[in-house]
Amino acid sequence: MPASRRRATLATVAASAGVSVATVSKVLNGRSDVAPSTRSLVQSLLEQHDYVAPPQRRGEAAAAGTIEVEFDADLNAYSTEIVQGAVRAGAELDVAIVVSIRTNAGRTGVWARDLVAAGRRALIAVTGELTAGQLAALSRARLPLVVIDPLNLPQTQVTSVGSTNFAGGLAATQHLLALGHRRIAYLGGPATAACNQARLHGYRAAMEAAGAPIPPGHVRTGRFLYQDGVAGGAALLDLPEAPTAIFAGCDEIALGVLEATRARGLRVPEDLSIVGFDDTQLAQTASPPLTTVRQPLREMGGVAVRTALRLAAGERVDSHHVELATELVVRGSTTGTPARA
Template sequence: MPASRRRATLATVAASAGVSVATVSKVLNGRSDVSAATRSLVESLLRQHNYVASAQRRGEGAALDTVEIELDADLNAYSTEIVQGAVRAGAELDAAIVVSIRTNADRSGAWARGLVTAGRRALIAVTGDLTAGQLAALSRAQLPLVVIDPLNLPQAEVTSVGSTNFAGGLAATQHLLALGHRRIAYLGGPATAACNQARMHGYRAAMEAAGAPVPPGHVRTGHFHYQDGVAGGAALFDLPEVPTAIFAGCDEIALGVMEAARARGLRVPEDLSIVGFDDTQVARMASPPLTTVRQPLREMGGVAVRTALRLAAGERVDSHHVELATELVVRGSTAPASLGLGSTAPASPGLG
């Protein structure tokens, strides 16, 4: 293979050898748990890609490949998981990860050029809402972009990483229906957010399949914040038909609903079942522990870094949008529909 103008990464060598990045790292570190044939092949490719020479140059002051992760708000349980996965992938791929917090107002015309001047090889935007002008600026600067959980539906040429949000919303609602709940509300994030729309459509699909009507006011949107859960939960409890179960669009919203329920004297899960989305640390620390849809956030961060570095190296990606599988995690915040306060009809046959 012809040598690249840019410094080869562990991923480049691993792809050439047909082995994992971890195997290449083991060879570099002199580990013994690699077969002689594999070691010989990897060492040969390291020389061919001039990887060892690059490592020597680094000791003389050359920088690592640097990928910037831009957040649109302060770190929270959701973004911390993504950053953790990105940092781990960066270590495996011999790349530096820089984290910044930047709003749309901070993305001026010089923003993209400034990233390139600072030595960034690629940009990862977390829940970004990038404008057409900002996308054009990145394109002019030839700075690859990967978006995680985009708030707006990305253009076809924008590479993004997400999860199976529709399937997750479907599974969460089917779980509540199987427990006998019929008055199930959805309390989500921004109405225009692609991930929120998918989760809400999964909820609606499950309700429609079960023949469970969605009363007025039982679908609400706001932001993916704890306070939105508190306010949204209080509003739901004021409705003429109070829901006996709530599917929240993220774990923070779910915890806000728990607080709103506590303020009304409602017990979780005896009087109200709650399902979240993400499976962050707060879900496991909640009281009771939160039933939620696990979104593989650390894996999403890792995929985004690997994809960004491939784009920076001029490689093609198999798909402009990657979705990782979600999984329902059942804990203590959901229970069969109560026969007392807010009792509901039994679940339809076949749900469960």
């Protein structure tokens, strides 16, 4: 192995800093008896050398075992479901689950090294996008990674857990078509997100099979956020030939569409049918309760934990990408074509 690719050691860092190995060890362990200037120099060199402690130095935390579940944004109804599934699986398998929000994505070496130093056995990343540098840092740290609902198409070297998004999009649109709707719009998340693309493809496949044309402007993308549902829903409802039904890419977007509908004096489902995606608590408590595609979020969290532990134990997994089945849940937000159609 070339010297530039060898794993850095305490001796390597100590030699670069001109200090003893004991001093570097003190910095790693957070000891206070190190001069601030020396501490700063050593920390800088640890990052420069991308130092990761070997397994025998990772402390008692590694023996107990913890898994980091990391999100790229504040928790919401979607992420809470995943956390509950992960925590339940952790309790069954006697492993602690630590939940965090990624804030230091730009410092890949420090990020990966800190995870290892904290005794993490594996990392579960939920949505978001991991850069090539972050993937490389995790690989050098030998920290197993599982991605839930990846925004980008899964890479062969990255293990991921998702759901049958295409089938879900197909079922949602077929439900609206069966009710007699033909002017059905799709309002989704980021255009480049793999899950959004799959749901959109399911929608298009159902419309094409039914011979239902998709008018210009009836497909919109944005973010998986409530405010995007409000704005996108308003834009769709203000079209000269507004849709009679909207398939939303997630429950939060669907609730935003619901608000945009009410702001225009229209009723759901009498004037507009709405279908969401996820089946979070938001869908069940909405008024009216939301017809949606159930994505098994808790099960996805549990599968991710069990898969991460298998990777941490050096076991092989049957597939680098696992998809769990979705299911259409019909509630009160959909009905037949309104008279105004």
